[in-house]
Amino acid sequence: MPKQEGRLEVPEVVVERLPLYVRALKELAQRQVEVVSSKELGERLHTTPAQIRKDLSSFGRFGKQGRGYSVRTLLTALQQILGLDREWHVAVIGVGRLGRAIISYPGFAPEGFKVVAALDNDPRQIGQVIGGLMVQPIEELPRLVKEQDIQITIVAVPREHAQEVIDLAVQAGVRAILNYAPITPRVPNGVRVQNIDPVLSLQAMTYYLVSGERRPLKTPSGAR
Amino acid sequence: MPKQEGRLEVPEVVVERLPLYVRALKELAQRQVEVVSSKELGERLHTTPAQIRKDLSSFGRFGKQGRGYSVRTLLTALQQILGLDREWHVAVIGVGRLGRAIISYPGFAPEGFKVVAALDNDPRQIGQVIGGLMVQPIEELPRLVKEQDIQITIVAVPREHAQEVIDLAVQAGVRAILNYAPITPRVPNGVRVQNIDPVLSLQAMTYYLVSGERRPLKTPSGAR
DNA sequence: CACTGTGAATTGGTTCACAGCC
DNA sequence: GGCTGTGAACCAATTCACAGTG
Structure with a gap:
């Protein structure tokens, strides 16, 4: 059975991460940073470079090999994709x-x-x-x-x-x-x-607080 | 390489859903409902019965075949699991x-x-x-x-x-x-x-608003 | 008989690894 | 040389389907 109709279905998880990228890029832009690599962006957002590149690749090719992404260009592109270029x-x-x-x-x-x-x-x-x-x-x-x-x-x-x-x-x-x-x-x-x-957010954290009483946990940063 | 140490690692997504179950169960308890099936609970929470049963099965066997779950029992169990039995x-x-x-x-x-x-x-x-x-x-x-x-x-x-x-x-x-x-x-x-x-929540929604301008979308209810 | 609990099957998402390019 | 973009490989999550049971 085919998916639903012909369009490039982007998974919801990806869409939910884009605003995070936008937020980080805005900050970089404000600091006059001109280029950023997926590695650097990943470090800021506690995610992997591969994830970022994969996510972005669903929408186009925004980067330059050997260099990274132009902060301004990528920011503008993502804002347009998310519909943030309007009020x-x-x-x-x-x-x-x-x-x-x-x-x-x-x-x-x-x-x-x-x-x-x-x-x-x-x-x-x-x-x-x-x-x-x-x-x-x-x-x-x-x-x-x-x-x-x-x-x-x-x-x-x-x-x-x-x-x-x-x-x-x-x-x-x-x-x-x-x-x-x-x-x-x-x-x-x-x-x-x-x-x-x-x-709900608090209740999810208390789970780890009580189970952490038994043994230490690693730190996945509750999304976003 | 083994996982990290011997404990029944429950995936984070599951933990994040438990508070939702608690919230729904509290409401049912307040209405004096005594028993609920995974199907009924799933309808309330817009999720599948299988998902609920799978999630709960990571923590124990709380249901009764042919009947469903005792609202009170399940609620108490989940509260304890989440550490909600304390202040x-x-x-x-x-x-x-x-x-x-x-x-x-x-x-x-x-x-x-x-x-x-x-x-x-x-x-x-x-x-x-x-x-x-x-x-x-x-x-x-x-x-x-x-x-x-x-x-x-x-x-x-x-x-x-x-x-x-x-x-x-x-x-x-x-x-x-x-x-x-x-x-x-x-x-x-x-x-x-x-x-x-x-x-961030708004920005994820505008994506669908602008892409929905082109063609209608189905309605996944932004988590929780 | 209507439901749970759960392995198995499937679908979805992430990470790897490398070819291609700047 | 350093980084992107992306199939392929891997891992995770969901759904299926059914045996087991009150």
Whole structure:
């Protein structure tokens, strides 16, 4: 049985590593470094040179033999591949402490992620201004998505409301969701979800803490 | 060459899934569900029954043929395996907006993660009380780790300071670090790191958004 | 009879090793 | 000479399929 249709299916693990490369390359660019080898990049990211070369080879031939990769060229290429050469409009749903921290986080804008809307369902929050945005009722989501050209939603509501909020976002046409609520959301095909749950991360580490009590462990750096 | 020493090396991917099972089981337990099959659990978590059975089989035989798994029994077993049957003491370093949101996050305590210390290097922050904790200067970390029996550190400082703060934590004897700063930290063997960087998560999703413009995609739910 | 637990089969991902090139 | 790009070899993870069992 053939794979699904003719396109160069790049494995998801590879796609998830590309942003890491971008981050490292940006740092190098800022330090005026012009060329980097897969070996050097690998050392920075605690991965192997072969892995990096393999990953990149799924998208093209960016390097120069005997020399390495031009930082600028590779960076530009990866940004284009990842769609980072444009601005993305983001809505944040839920303006509790976490939502507020997200809205005010200065790390999004320089990467092209612009928070253009803040929503909540709590009447006491609605109308407040956070990070220059007036908090809107959740019912406004479909309109905002359309008018503000929102492609990404960040969900920072309590667990009980997360699935319904995600359903609404999907309904409104959003196809990428960054979910901070501790659930495994159900979404239709074609919608991407990334979940961030610090409790899960902690719980995976405690496994090694307790088993490390028995014997020492090596140090695989929990991805990313 | 043998693997490293005689123990039942459980792959890291498996360990990272266990907390997901715990989360789902807790929810079932709360709803008074007594028995669950790998099929049902798989549906909740968007994974296959075989995967769940395989994962669990690395740790023991928890199920009953023809019936499934006792929710309570399996939950207890997994909690013990992950070391969740005790209380873990956590220090939060960095009390900016994110650090404050973390300290006040009500999701940690019920899972046995108790934030017992808050630290910062900004003199204006030191002495303030956040979530019942007085903010201490970073220099106090070694003392606090010892006196408060801290095993885990959450790093929520700006990028520029993250590596040094992590070095200090390691120096102080911490062997598990949850890092929110956008860096790939360098840590010695035996120290676990989990990184949380929403920008990386967003960047992985935009890849699919732009490639999806060309043709529709299936929906693998970005892990967890 | 409906499920688990698990070897075997398969699929997927990583690493090796080297030809080719700058 | 030093590095990339890439098939081939290897290793890891997932899925299959079925024997075993409450």
